[in-house]
Amino acid sequence: MKNLKIMNPAAGAIVMALGIFLYAAIEAFPFLDQGLGKILTILLALIGIVIYTSLTRQFLHKDFLVPFLNNPVNSFVMGAWIAGVSVLCNVIIKYFPGMTAFIQGVAIVNTCCWVFFLGFCVYNFKQLLKWPTSYSIHGVILLSTVATQSLIIVWVEILPFLSKDTLVVPVMYLGLIFYLCGIFLIGTRYGKEKQWTLIEDWTNTNCIIHGALSITGLAIVSSQLMSSLVVMIFWMIVFTLLVIVEIVEITRAVKRISEYGWRRGIFTYHISQWSRNFTFGMFYAFTMTMHENSYYMSSLYDFHDTFLTLWAWIVLLALLGEIGLWLKSNWQWMKGKKESTA
Template identity: 55%
Template sequence: MKTVENKNSIDPASGAIIMAIGIFLYAAIDAFTWVNHITAKILIVSLIVLTAIIYKSLIQQLFNKTDRILLLRKPVPSFVIGSWIAGISVMSNVIVKYFPDKSEAVQVVMLLNTLMWLGFMASCVYQFKELLKRPTAHPTNGVVLLSTVATQSVVIFWVKLYPSLPEGLLIGAISLGAFFYFIGITLMIVRYGRGSRWTLIDDWPSTNCIIHGALSITGLAIVSSEMLSGRIIMIFWLLVFVLLIGVEWLEMVRAVKRIQKLGWKKGIFTYHISQWSRNFTFGMFYAFTMTMHDTPYYLNRFYSFHEEFLHVWAWIVCLFLIAEIGLWVGSNRYLLERKSKERVS
């Protein structure tokens, strides 16, 4: 959670931790029948505490002029604010699911989150304009697609708690998220296709998995709203599935190359905040598939395949999350031990 430059500052991308754990507790955890409701609630309360700790630090840095300027002056890193919005949205959905009596309090939080989203949208428009001026001059990556993730995360909550919202508003918001995705993916294609020379090891960050993750959450927003026909959604799901396989195949190739160059520990078993994006995208694809599978409106010829796929994918989501938590805990223990030694010396 701490930045490299300042061990006392929280990494601006720490909202991704809440996104990743939250989406697991919202969807994939239901596949594990041995996790009873009480255990799930204990996990939720623990996540609420962690959310409060993380967002307290994030808000403090946002109100610090120096930290705010450092975050907003570079077009690409500024998009991590989208993880803050998506984190709150996912957390809000989790709370409403397990503590429905707290929905009124959650609505207040989401009102503030919606206002932050509106500010973030203004920032996205400005930053995209800056990136489009010189598309090959910036190391554009999947972080810019958090503009889509943040937008669709807000829509999903609106649909859940405000089913009477005008359809035009929902269509407009989902379309805005899709528009941002189109701009972001175009910039990434230009960056990797026409930009300076790059290598898979050094220039393909974990956040590029948001290529499929942003589409998964778009699909979840559409399915939750029961928009589009079952056939179109089936084709859309196939597109996301193909992208997931393609991007994660690249990740496996990258992992092999990193192991060959850096060894197992530095190659794949060293913690980095961006790794949480993979846990979120895996969990979001599960949520998209599960909701599509459980909605009679979208019954299709993939129904039986989805049934089996969800059983397998739930374990993949769970195991990757456990591994990431292990790396995170190990990293923070290392930092605490180093701080302790520094005090002693």
């Protein structure tokens, strides 16, 4: 591993966060969508190539692979790799529909990777359910749901010839089963563990508690599998969870600022922060797709119209803020590296 440059396994979340913005929220900003959409998609594809090439190289190295797979919590981060590819496929098709045949091939390969990931999900859930208090479980395990439901969206949009009854529906419910298992484990961790604090032990990835349901909602709406009433109720559940989780996040941020100050408390870059950008963008995508489909028109229609206008700015500003933290972190890293070699 000495000559292997290690990339954080969670780097797939960067592709997820940037991709979901280009997939949905960017449409609220025509000057970005129409003027820069294709350019930003090409940049995202290049970022994806760099990230996935590095991840593949180190994944095939046993010194990285063995300890990574032996960690029943962190190995769920592979779900971000699959979801990132899925989102990237959808974005490329959106801006470059002529590449459908190629992207279909990528989607099939990604599906094969998901089957491999599926085996680890089942095994790791068995391990965690057997000893739920032996590990520091957090929202990363819900990437099992995110990865699974991301495939549904790809299949519906890019591989429409796949059967809904024999493939799409069973896989969607499998994603929901993963979610229930994950929520049970997260609840057990925080409910039974006495020595934990909001500042140190509540992780950024816990925002996937609502993000995993948002992508499930998008999968449901995209495949039109449930009635408008059921989808409306589902949306309200996701919205309620988003409010609850983000109130916890705000409380945590206030406590961290009080304890560590502004810079160290909330303005220090960590790769797990991209998960929040993804969940914000995914809730926008779920709401937008539901709002634009006349089948799902409901008493919430006017509320959604106003909400989408406001939420689009939150998604954009949060994404710009995260990019700023990343640039600042890398600038400091490059500056320190330059000084150390001087």
